[in-house]
Amino acid sequence: MNKCISLESAIAQIPSGASIMVGGFGSPGTPFALINELLRQGQTNLTLIKNDANEMGLGISKLIEAGRVRKLIATHIGLNRNVIEQMNAGTLEVEFYPQGILAEKIRTAGAGSYGFLSDIGLNSEITAPDDVLSWKGDRYKVEMALQADFALIHAARADHVGNLSYHGSAINFNPLMAMAAEHVIAETANCCPPGELPPAVVQTPCAFIKNVVVLDGLSTEYGVIAHHVKH
Numbered sequence: 001m002n003k004c005i006s007l008e009s010a011i012a013q014i015p016s017g018a019s020i021m022v023g024g025f026g027s028p029g030t031p032f033a034l035i036n037e038l039l040r041q042g043q044t045n046l047t048l049i050k051n052d053a054n055e056m057g058l059g060i061s062k063l064i065e066a067g068r069v070r071k072l073i074a075t076h077i078g079l080n081r082n083v084i085e086q087m088n089a090g091t092l093e094v095e096f097y098p099q100g101i102l103a104e105k106i107r108t109a110g111a112g113s114y115g116f117l118s119d120i121g122l123n124s125e126i127t128a129p130d131d132v133l134s135w136k137g138d139r140y141k142v143e144m145a146l147q148a149d150f151a152l153i154h155a156a157r158a159d160h161v162g163n164l165s166y167h168g169s170a171i172n173f174n175p176l177m178a179m180a181a182e183h184v185i186a187e188t189a190n191c192c193p194p195g196e197l198p199p200a201v202v203q204t205p206c207a208f209i210k211n212v213v214v215l216d217g218l219s220t221e222y223g224v225i226a227h228h229v230k231h
Contacts, residue, residue: 002160003212010185010211011037014150019047021106021151021177022060026052029170030059031154031187032221034213038152039063047071049106049148051099051173053080058221064092073146075099096126101143103176109145110179118143151181155204157197158188162209165201178204189215 011034014020020038024030039062046069053074054061061080063069071093077083086092097105098120108116117140121127127141134140153174156167164186166174178184186204191214 003162003206003209004160004191004214005211007033007037007187007213007215008041010034010213011041013183013185013211014038014041014043016043017045018043018150019049019148021148021173021181022048022050023151023153023170023174023177024050024052024054024059025169025172027054027059027221027223028168029154029166029172029174030054030222031152032059032219033215034152034154034185034187035059035063039066039068042068044068045070047073047148049073049146049177051075051102053077053083055079056082067091071095073097073102075102102146103173105143105146106173106176106180108143109147110176113145115142115144117141146180148177148181149183151177151184153178153184153186153204153209155186155188157190157192157201158186158212159192159194159197159206160212161194162186162204162206162212163194163197163202164188164204164209165197166203171203175204178208183210184208185211185213187213187215189218 048060048069050060064083073095087094101120119140122141131141132139155164157165186209
């Protein structure tokens with residue numbers, strides 16, 4: 001099965017009001033082409049789940065600056081003054097989690113579980129009394145699994161059926177998010193026929209991927225010199 005579709009068709013499947021996981025750790029691994037097309041198409045009232053808010057004028061910050069995002073779930077927004085101002089003004093709802101907790105909430109959803117126990121932030125304002133339980137004499141916070149309607153993923157390499165391989169720090173959130181969303185759209189500038197991607201380098205199996213968008217190249221947003229890729 002060839003899962004490759006056009007950029008426009010892939011993003012057109014996302015309705016306004018959707019919850020969307022967005023891969024990436026800062027710029028590395030962020031699916032900029034998919035985000036830019038989402039901005040162009042105009043979907044609104046979105047809930048975004050990403051490690052960070054990117055910097056102003058880059059990545060998901062473009063969607064937030066355009067007023068397309070209702071809620072952001074992240075670990076930090078300190079590099080984005082606009083997002084901080086919107087949060088303080090009450091025009092953007094921001095839900096914070098420690099980075100490891102956010103990753104585990106996503107991983108837990110992908111593993112098919114409903115949640116896990118933690119003692120992180122147990123006696124802080126991020127923990128509500130209803131989230132706490134006692135077990136064998138100790139108190140724990142219940143962290144629920146975190147799922148989404150869609151996930152937007154950037155892969156360094158892929159094949160036509162959706163097997164993916166990542167590069168560097170892009171492996172942090174992309175593989176977890178690819179398992180935790182109902183509909184996963186992956187972008188890549190390096191796509192090959194099935195069988196050409198060695199099994200040993202596949203970090204997300206094709207079973208988790210709904211669509212693959214093959215890019216003509218990577219823009220400077222990706223932190224590389226823009227180039228054209230032949231397929």
